[in-house]
Amino acid sequence: MKNAIAAIAKSEFILFIREPSAFFFTLMFPLLMMLLFSSIWGNDPFPEMDFGYVDFSVSAFMGMVMATAFLMSLTANMAAYREKGILKRFRATPVSPSAILTGQLLAVFAITLAGVFLLLVAGFVFFNLRFYGNIFEYIFAFLLSAASIAALGFIPASLAPTARSGAVIANILYFPMLFLSGAALPRSMLPDFMQKVSLLFPLTHAIKLMQEVWLGGSLWEHPDHIAVLSGFILAGLFVSVKYFKWE
Amino acid sequence: MNSNVVTVIDLMKHYGEVKAVDGITFSVKKGEIFGIVGPNGAGKTTTIECLAGMRKYDSGSVNVLDLNPVTDSKLLKERIGLQQQESEIPDRLKISEAMLLFSSFYHKVLDWTDLLKQLNLWEKRDAYFSSLSGGQKKRLFIAMALIGDPEVVFLDELTSGLDPQARRSIWELVKNLQEQGRTIVLSTHYMDEAEKLCDRIAIIDSGKLVALDSPSNLISMYGGFTRVSFSVKGKFPADFFARIPGVESTKDADDKCIIEVSKKSAIVEIVKALDGLNQGLDSFQIQAATLEDVFLNITGIEVRD
Numbered sequence: 352m353k354n355a356i357a358a359i360a361k362s363e364f365i366l367f368i369r370e371p372s373a374f375f376f377t378l379m380f381p382l383l384m385m386l387l388f389s390s391i392w393g394n395d396p397f398p399e400m401d402f403g404y405v406d407f408s409v410s411a412f413m414g415m416v417m418a419t420a421f422l423m424s425l426t427a428n429m430a431a432y433r434e435k436g437i438l439k440r441f442r443a444t445p446v447s448p449s450a451i452l453t454g455q456l457l458a459v460f461a462i463t464l465a466g467v468f469l470l471l472v473a474g475f476v477f478f479n480l481r482f483y484g485n486i487f488e489y490i491f492a493f494l495l496s497a498a499s500i501a502a503l504g505f506i507p508a509s510l511a512p513t514a515r516s517g518a519v520i521a522n523i524l525y526f527p528m529l530f531l532s533g534a535a536l537p538r539s540m541l542p543d544f545m546q547k548v549s550l551l552f553p554l555t556h557a558i559k560l561m562q563e564v565w566l567g568g569s570l571w572e573h574p575d576h577i578a579v580l581s582g583f584i585l586a587g588l589f590v591s592v593k594y595f596k597w598e
Numbered sequence: 599m600n601s602n603v604v605t606v607i608d609l610m611k612h613y614g615e616v617k618a619v620d621g622i623t624f625s626v627k628k629g630e631i632f633g634i635v636g637p638n639g640a641g642k643t644t645t646i647e648c649l650a651g652m653r654k655y656d657s658g659s660v661n662v663l664d665l666n667p668v669t670d671s672k673l674l675k676e677r678i679g680l681q682q683q684e685s686e687i688p689d690r691l692k693i694s695e696a697m698l699l700f701s702s703f704y705h706k707v708l709d710w711t712d713l714l715k716q717l718n719l720w721e722k723r724d725a726y727f728s729s730l731s732g733g734q735k736k737r738l739f740i741a742m743a744l745i746g747d748p749e750v751v752f753l754d755e756l757t758s759g760l761d762p763q764a765r766r767s768i769w770e771l772v773k774n775l776q777e778q779g780r781t782i783v784l785s786t787h788y789m790d791e792a793e794k795l796c797d798r799i800a801i802i803d804s805g806k807l808v809a810l811d812s813p814s815n816l817i818s819m820y821g822g823f824t825r826v827s828f829s830v831k832g833k834f835p836a837d838f839f840a841r842i843p844g845v846e847s848t849k850d851a852d853d854k855c856i857i858e859v860s861k862k863s864a865i866v867e868i869v870k871a872l873d874g875l876n877q878g879l880d881s882f883q884i885q886a887a888t889l890e891d892v893f894l895n896i897t898g899i900e901v902r903d
């Protein structure tokens with residue numbers, strides 16, 4: 352079955368590359384946003400601080416890549432597979448739903464890594480990006496965040512009956528999450544109430560955690576974010592294992 | 599030793615109010631080509647899906663290769679192949695990629711390059727799925743049903759949408775599968791196909807099994823009479839032949855006489871009588887009953903494609 356997961360991941364990755372719109376929105380759009388805002392604000396240190404705009408927001412753009420890949424791409428893909436009967440074709444074979452989801456997930460994770468790589472290259476090359484944290488703690492924060500956003504994506508991906516409904520659910524989750532979480536604009540610009548609402552989304556916690564660790568904070572100072580992110584992982588796994596729909 | 603690879607006892611499955619399968623019992627022997635025919639909505643697909651571990655059924659018992667399709671679904675799917683009536687794979691997947699992908703799902707597989715060659719798809723191996731014609735897609739799904747080197751192959755509507763030549767080559771393929779020792783359960787709308795291909799045929803209607811036998815037995819039991827039709831110059835009443843022993847009915851249709859006979863000897867007598875009349879024969883046809891007549895007589899529904 353390991354073999355099957357690798358084969359699914361490989362063909363999903365190939366399919367992603369052949370899908371221009373997913374390619375653009377996941378890989379190019381966050382990069383363009385980062386290039387745009389970073390050229391406006393530059394990366395000179397803020398007054399009284401030793402980090403600048405790009406240092407602060409690179410994690411948010413990474414969150415944007417994650418949200419687009421795990422929520423939009425994964426949901427759209429699985430919902431379309433379900434509607435067109437592709438999942439039903441898989442079901443006629445011994446392959447398990449968990450292998451299908453894991454394979455898809457690996458493909459989407461590879462795409463996320465590609466997107467993050469582009470952001471980092473752009474940051475280091477054009478904007479003198481600086482990293483202040485512990486690299487291992489950052490990798491942990493990144494993986495935990497990715498897993499949590501993926502788990503949130505699992506829920507509509509496991510349930511949405513049609514490509515259209517999948518897209519609607521993904522959009523309802525995606526756009527508020529994008530604007531409120533600090534991925535599209537800094538949360539400090541939001542009114543108080545909105546800042547509170549934003550805490551409902553795992554992406555908010557993911558971005559906060561990654562930002563803190565990037566700027567030199569320690570992972571262990573943020574058990575709240577870690578707890579919320581872990582909670583989403585459990586909830587997503589539970590729903591997808593228990594309620595996964597083939598058709 | 600049980601030579602039945604499929605045993606179905608009193609299978610029932612309903613969707614809401616609709617009784618899709620309403621108490622069906624049959625078994626399929628090892629190495630047999632078993633056909634399921636019936637009008638649209640009869641429950642063919644539902645039955646096949648219950649056997650292939652794709653659906654939970656409401657009641658009854660199903661046993662395929664000594665496994666329960668619901669509880670041993672994964673084990674069973676290693677050993678069977680299913681070609682679904684309607685199916686899709688991602689549009690932008692190439693045929694070779696799809697075959698490789700599906701090969702990875704089974705422990706034991708057949709060489710996918712051979713399968714593509716057998717099904718006349720080798721030239722298409724680098725084409726996207728979306729670019730295939732309907733018939734090519736159908737052939738691809740038959741190839742996919744065979745990837746796992748199945749002991750039992752389920753083919754739901756195996757040749758619908760294929761051209762006559764492709765149908766013939768699929769028939770040959772199915773016969774080959776049988777020669778390799780595989781058991782085949784297929785559904786079809788084509789009666790000629792069922793008649794040529796199947797060792798036994800189950801006719802189902804509204805979820806119920808209405809007849810089950812070999813094609814020749816079904817025809818002799820339910821096919822009705824042999825039909826003799828001819829036209830002679832000048833008007834001639836068909837009931838002239840009614841006195842011949844073995845003639846069951848006579849009918850004038852347009853410029854033709856149509857006579858149904860239950861005995862071969864009656865045909866000889868008709869020919870003799872025609873010869874004696876010396877009226878000049880325009881056409882003469884003998885039509886033995888076919889499975890199509892069986893189908894019509896049993897279900898009251900004309901076969902449509």
Ligand SMILES: Nc1ncnc2c1ncn2[C@@H]1O[C@H](COP(=O)(O)OP(=O)(O)OP(=O)(O)O)[C@@H](O)[C@H]1O
Binds near residue numbers: 636642643
């Ligand atoms: N998923 C479903 N949900 C609800 N009703 C269904 C479903 N699948 C089939 N049915 C109904 O069950 C009955 C049997 O359907 P089934 O597909 O088994 O027939 P079939 O013999 O394969 O027909 P066809 O020759 O058209 O393929 C039909 O009345 C159909 O409308």
Ligand SMILES: [Mg+2]
Binds near residue numbers: 642643644683754
């Ligand atoms: Mg059907």
